[in-house]
Amino acid sequence: MNALTDVLGVKVGMVTVISGDGPLEPGRGPVRTGVTAILPRGRAGLGDPCAAGTHVLNGNGEMTGTAWINEAGTLTSPILLTNTHAVGTCHRAAVDWMNAQPGTAGERWHLPVVAETYDGYLNDIDGDHITPALAREALDTARPGPFPLGSVGGGTGMCCYGFKGGTGTASRLVPFTGATYTLAVLVQANFGARRELVVAGRPVGRLLREADPLSAHPFLPPGAGSVVVIVATDAPLLPAQCAALARRVPLGLARTGTTGSHFSGDLFLAFSTANAGALHSHPPHSGTPPGLDRLSFIPLGHIDPFHEATVQCVEEAVTDALICNAPMTGRDGHHVPALPHQQVLDLLRQPPA
Numbered sequence: 001m002n003a004l005t006d007v008l009g010v011k012v013g014m015v016t017v018i019s020g021d022g023p024l025e026p027g028r029g030p031v032r033t034g035v036t037a038i039l040p041r042g043r044a045g046l047g048d049p050c051a052a053g054t055h056v057l058n059g060n061g062e063m064t065g066t067a068w069i070n071e072a073g074t075l076t077s078p079i080l081l082t083n084t085h086a087v088g089t090c091h092r093a094a095v096d097w098m099n100a101q102p103g104t105a106g107e108r109w110h111l112p113v114v115a116e117t118y119d120g121y122l123n124d125i126d127g128d129h130i131t132p133a134l135a136r137e138a139l140d141t142a143r144p145g146p147f148p149l150g151s152v153g154g155g156t157g158m159c160c161y162g163f164k165g166g167t168g169t170a171s172r173l174v175p176f177t178g179a180t181y182t183l184a185v186l187v188q189a190n191f192g193a194r195r196e197l198v199v200a201g202r203p204v205g206r207l208l209r210e211a212d213p214l215s216a217h218p219f220l221p222p223g224a225g226s227v228v229v230i231v232a233t234d235a236p237l238l239p240a241q242c243a244a245l246a247r248r249v250p251l252g253l254a255r256t257g258t259t260g261s262h263f264s265g266d267l268f269l270a271f272s273t274a275n276a277g278a279l280h281s282h283p284p285h286s287g288t289p290p291g292l293d294r295l296s297f298i299p300l301g302h303i304d305p306f307h308e309a310t311v312q313c314v315e316e317a318v319t320d321a322l323i324c325n326a327p328m329t330g331r332d333g334h335h336v337p338a339l340p341h342q343q344v345l346d347l348l349r350q351p352p353a
Helices: 068-070 084-101 131-139 239-255 306-324 341-349
Strands: 011-019 032-040 050-059 079-083 113-117 165-175 179-189 227-235 265-272
Touching: 011 131, 011 265, 032 084, 032 179, 050 068, 050 079, 050 227, 050 239, 068 165, 068 265, 079 084, 079 131, 113 165, 113 227, 113 265, 131 165, 165 306, 179 239, 179 306, 227 239, 227 306, 239 265
Parallel strands: 079 113, 227 265
Antiparallel strands: 011 032, 032 079, 050 265, 165 179, 179 227
16 A cells, blocks of 8 residues: 555554634634544554654654653554644543553553644644544544545645645565565655755756745745654564664655754654564563563664665655645635646656756
8 A cells, every 4th residue: 555554553543624714713713734643553452562763853843752762662652643732632632542442541651642743824723623532533543554645634734845745655565584574654744945845856846836835934934844754664673773763764854855944843753563562561560470571673784674665665755745635725815735746747757957
């Protein structure tokens, strides 16, 4: 499917909220926003930690739960992606949702992962249009299989390189000693200045004729907005190897042209669904007898193909967020064009200058 859900066990759910037109009326709209939910091991695997690691290219953003991921090297919660001012709502909703699952209520503490990008150019971001019920719906509807791209879920109101951005995804198969592993990426793309955009190695952003309405915005400098990238794989990796994958994400972003704006929160999380059941941390009073744990992992000297897959997937996922999209008009008549397919194709067919 060339999607994050190619990694066996990973499920994705989305809620998209689009309503209203015209002038901004805080609390009423117009609304252009949503929530994307990712279950790393599906609902049945809640509480079974995944090896995980994070990386920050630029910290003008938020991804909750990363302090514990970096401390323990594990991810034990769903992941929610939404708009900047809905982080608290989604965090509370994720806790309530996990407490409602069988065998978890009152027995565990939760540190959900909630990440954001800013959709205030198109959306009534202060209107509390993301409710706990909508966040729980995204979690409840998470499933395997294909899912839509572009202006959907948490990516609904996002812009990228002066065009309509949002949700993108891609995957690769990586062979290793007779086995074939899957590595996949999901991006919420809301970053980049128009002049920077590169597609398939060609600097199309500075050549496209389509107007860039964001270029003159008084409060959003070119390149502002943020990007969140989730990397998943079924290859057995150590937490430090997951963090190494997250550190390769900026290389894929750079292939699309960005130089990393000061006003962009560029936050990345990578996890491995392998080694099921091997990363539990039982307290001394749990009754579980102490013993040594064992993990399988790709040898350090053979990790490069997974780095390469990460870089390729990130570049493709950002491009897909642009290509699989349509123009959108939001609050106060703010309009964002879609990437003009024919113009891009024409530029790609031209011989390099």
